[in-house]
Amino acid sequence: MAVISVGYARIRRGLLDHMPRITPIELKVYLILHLVCDWSHGTYTGTISDLAEITGHCPGVVGRALASLSTETGERQAYIDYTPAVNQWTPASVRIRNY
Numbered sequence: 001m002a003v004i005s006v007g008y009a010r011i012r013r014g015l016l017d018h019m020p021r022i023t024p025i026e027l028k029v030y031l032i033l034h035l036v037c038d039w040s041h042g043t044y045t046g047t048i049s050d051l052a053e054i055t056g057h058c059p060g061v062v063g064r065a066l067a068s069l070s071t072e073t074g075e076r077q078a079y080i081d082y083t084p085a086v087n088q089w090t091p092a093s094v095r096i097r098n099y
Contacts (some may be wrong), residue, residue: 042096059088
């Protein structure tokens with residue numbers, strides 16, 4: 001996967017309010033999604049293995065972070081809409097909410 005290394009990504013400052021409710025790995029995955037998503041819709045369609053390579057974590061850790069980011073709990077909202085892939089080599093679909 002080619003990582004775009006020019007330009008900038010717009011991240012909302014409101015993310016600071018969510019720091020106590022998000023783990024470091026979830027934050028890392030979320031920020032990387034902002035950097036590699038399709039800017040016209042805020043969507044990422046790619047493999048978990050590609051995201052794992054970028055983050056430096058194994059695909060299982062990245063998959064759990066995506067699942068956690070897509071789950072609403074009593075203390076936080078879901079940050080993404082995530083449709084898991086059949087395995088780590090087939091594309092998953094991720095849409096960033098409030099993009």
